[in-house]
Amino acid sequence: MSNTRRNFLKQIGASAGMSALYMSGTSTAGLAAQDVRAMAAGAQGSMHDNEAFWDRIRNEFIIEDKLIMMNAANMTPSPKVVHETVIDHTRDMDMNCSFQNRGKYGDLTTKAREFIAGFLGADTDEIGFVRNTSEANNTVINGLDLGAGDEVLIWDQNHPCNNIAWHQRAERLGFTVVTVSTDETLNTIDDLLRPFKEAINSNTKILAFSHVSNVTGTALPGKEMTQLAHANGAKCLVDGAQTFGYMDIDLHDMGCDFYTSSGQKWILGPREASFVYVKREAQAELWPNIVTVGWARNKANGAQKYESLGQRDDGRLWALGRAVEFHQMIGQDRIEARINYLASVLRANMVTNIPNIKVLTEQAEGFNSGIFVGLIPNTDAPRAARTIYDQHRISGAIGGREDVLRVRLCPHIYNSVEQMGQIADYIKASI
Numbered sequence: 001m002s003n004t005r006r007n008f009l010k011q012i013g014a015s016a017g018m019s020a021l022y023m024s025g026t027s028t029a030g031l032a033a034q035d036v037r038a039m040a041a042g043a044q045g046s047m048h049d050n051e052a053f054w055d056r057i058r059n060e061f062i063i064e065d066k067l068i069m070m071n072a073a074n075m076t077p078s079p080k081v082v083h084e085t086v087i088d089h090t091r092d093m094d095m096n097c098s099f100q101n102r103g104k105y106g107d108l109t110t111k112a113r114e115f116i117a118g119f120l121g122a123d124t125d126e127i128g129f130v131r132n133t134s135e136a137n138n139t140v141i142n143g144l145d146l147g148a149g150d151e152v153l154i155w156d157q158n159h160p161c162n163n164i165a166w167h168q169r170a171e172r173l174g175f176t177v178v179t180v181s182t183d184e185t186l187n188t189i190d191d192l193l194r195p196f197k198e199a200i201n202s203n204t205k206i207l208a209f210s211h212v213s214n215v216t217g218t219a220l221p222g223k224e225m226t227q228l229a230h231a232n233g234a235k236c237l238v239d240g241a242q243t244f245g246y247m248d249i250d251l252h253d254m255g256c257d258f259y260t261s262s263g264q265k266w267i268l269g270p271r272e273a274s275f276v277y278v279k280r281e282a283q284a285e286l287w288p289n290i291v292t293v294g295w296a297r298n299k300a301n302g303a304q305k306y307e308s309l310g311q312r313d314d315g316r317l318w319a320l321g322r323a324v325e326f327h328q329m330i331g332q333d334r335i336e337a338r339i340n341y342l343a344s345v346l347r348a349n350m351v352t353n354i355p356n357i358k359v360l361t362e363q364a365e366g367f368n369s370g371i372f373v374g375l376i377p378n379t380d381a382p383r384a385a386r387t388i389y390d391q392h393r394i395s396g397a398i399g400g401r402e403d404v405l406r407v408r409l410c411p412h413i414y415n416s417v418e419q420m421g422q423i424a425d426y427i428k429a430s431i
């Protein structure tokens with residue numbers, strides 16, 4: 001991230017911190033989080049293996065005792081400062097939902113938009129609030145003018161909302177969906193790009209892919225993929241469900257036309273509060289899906305034309321802003337380094353403890369992520385999955401129908417390095 005951007009973020013954090021409006025609806029959690037800001041500001045370097053530092057951060061969460069949450073690719077717990085913002089604003093609304101009391105959301109929503117745009121290297125008029133990645137992807141898929149003769153190029157590891165959703169739309173509009181796979185063993189960026197390069201052509205209108213796959217944890221290079229799309233006259237949709245809050249993202253540098261994400265995953269935000277990024281130059285070509293009250297204002301405000309939803313839970317949008325701020329307090333670079341460190345310790349322990357595990361997550365540095373996926377053969381998968389949760393209290397995406405247990409485990413900043421050892425031991429004992 002550039003120094004200019006970092007300074008800007010610091011400034012908005014500092015000025016916001018002083019304003020009474022910003023503090024409205026926050027309680028002791030907000031003040032406790034200020035200690036995190038001070039601790040992180042005084043720390044040096046990535047702190048990725050400094051357990052005392054991360055123990056203090058873990059205190060900001062209220063995760064049940066003994067529960068090992070390892071499901072960040074699906075859903076994360078929020079830190080106190082975020083969930084208390086949701087609770088405080090819900091209470092405030094139930095005490096007084098007059099137009100007058102709701103007036104503050106104009107400013108709070110603006111501030112949340114500024115936080116998100118600054119955090120991601122975007123402009124505020126390129127951020128439209130939606131509920132999650134499913135809605136954001138469908139905003140793009142349903143909003144483009146495509147027809148017979150046009151092609152959409154997707155990755156076979158895409159999530160259904162960026163995969164089945166394209167096929168569904170193609171049935172109605174008559175365009176073609178082309179799906180490519182990547183090799184299981186990758187060593188260079190070229191290995192990853194090759195199948196896309198081979199499939200893209202002058203009919204391709206959109207290249208749509210998961211920035212990090214929820215299926216294997218493999219990361220695609222967003223900037224190179226975008227350059228490939230643009231060199232062929234296509235637009236680029238980057239599904240950032242697995243990267244917003246996990247990695248440092250600079251959308252203007254990446255250059256993509258659309259970026260989508262969810263609040264309840266790596267950013268540690270509230271459920272059902274997120275955004276769609278639509279690059280300014282792409283807005284003229286993307287129709288809105290929903291038009292309702294407030295349209296006259298929204299249509300004149302860039303990507304706000306994609307966020308019409310009638311009456312909505314505005315406090316949640318502000319809570320998403322606070323989740324971004326929580327990340328900024330700690331430092332996104334540090335968060336990514338910590339997640340990668342925990343994932344690498346987990347991988348080493350799993351491979352040592354369970355030698356017959358087939359690791360699906362790409363091993364080459366730069367292509368893997370905080371998502372670890374492995375297949376464990378020769379086990380009663382349903383029974384093992386039950387034991388892992390019921391007895392050992394490990395929450396991940398763990399299952400399987402017959403004798404192959406599939407485990408997807410995703411650590412985050414609320415996990416300890418000790419847990420990475422326990423998980424491998426407990427899973428070994430359960431299979």
Ligand SMILES: Cc1ncc(COP(=O)(O)O)c(C=O)c1O
Nearest residue numbers: 073132133134159210214241262
């Ligand atoms: C890559 C990817 N895209 C989209 C989604 C859908 O996210 P949500 O359920 O928050 O809409 C997921 C969920 O796991 C995902 O992994």
